[in-house]
């Protein structure tokens with residue numbers, strides 16, 4: 524188990540990680556979420572002793588990473604895909620890692636097979652695509668058959684087949700009882716992979732809860748009504764004691780409303796309806812809402828989403844003011860939207876992976 528206690532990291536004036544305390548449970552995939560610059564990579568580097576905490580502590584099975592003998596047998600990590608010497612072949616890279624951790628040579632072939640790199644094992648890694656580099660990084664992480672695996676943005680830049688492969692691999696590792704800790708800034712991806720979520724913003728803990736609980740707390744539903752007879756509709760709703768809110772483009776929304784009952788009420792009162800539709804906020808929107816105050820890098824100056832805009836659309840990337848749920852309601856079931864553009868990305872200097 525990974526355990527953080529009041530973990531803090533300051534770089535000059537930047538408080539990258541701010542008194543972070545949580546545990547990463549075993550047997551499930553834990554998604555580590557936060558906007559760009561939230562402190563995810565810094566936290567992961569401190570877990571691996573690649574960065575020294577300013578204060579607080581982090582332990583792996585009760586010990587600091589630096590105190591683990593043969594650490595690859597406890598924890599395997601993918602921090603940066605291209606953290607491999609470009610002149611080295613995939614096979615030599617894995618063999619070097621295996622030998623430094625007293626892992627048998629046979630494991631190298633097993634891993635190359637598992638990640639699908641057997642055919643290019645003798646090629647130098649400088650010619651590898653991002654996806655191949657990612658697979659080699661994952662092979663390195665799994666070499667010691669560790670109980671804990673940690674991946675930093677593993678699906679970045681991958682094609683759909685690669686994304687699906689990593690998603691299924693993480694689920695399988697968790698099903699085997701391992702601790703799987705994976706960072707992302709994509710709620711849509713985590714919604715499909717994670718069982719548990721740790722959300723941070725500006726280095727601080729915003730949420731530590733199971734995915735079902737996150738969905739329960741954040742997937743509010745509503746019924747949207749549109750009518751050319753608004754007064755008649757509002758009167759009918761008022762007499763039935765139903766609270767209504769203004770929706771986008773002249774529509775009305777009844778939070779937690781019953782679709783059939785509202786349709787029947789409109790019919791009984793002779794109200795013509797041009798729309799009667801269920802609305803549900805996606806997890807993507809819930810995540811953006813939760814982290815709204817902590818987004819460090821806004822694209823386009825943080826223009827609010829246009830009414831009814833689907834999540835994931837490039838313009839208006841920053842969420843609106845707190846409570847601006849109306850702007851983000853989308854028709855249909857909650858589900859993954861497109862990738863959010865929470866920022867322009869920060870040119871972070873990340874040290875090379877050393878394990």
Ligand SMILES: Nc1ncnc2c1ncn2[C@@H]1O[C@H](COP(=O)(O)OP(=O)(O)OP(=O)(O)O)[C@@H](O)[C@H]1O
Pocket residue numbers: 534537538539557558559560561562563564565566708868869871872
């Ligand atoms: N070596 C460093 N020196 C100075 N500041 C740093 C360093 N590494 C990170 N930071 C700063 O610390 C903060 C957290 O950065 P970090 O890379 O941990 O965030 P992140 O959540 O991983 O972001 P991203 O999703 O963009 O990778 C940012 O403000 C970043 O600019």
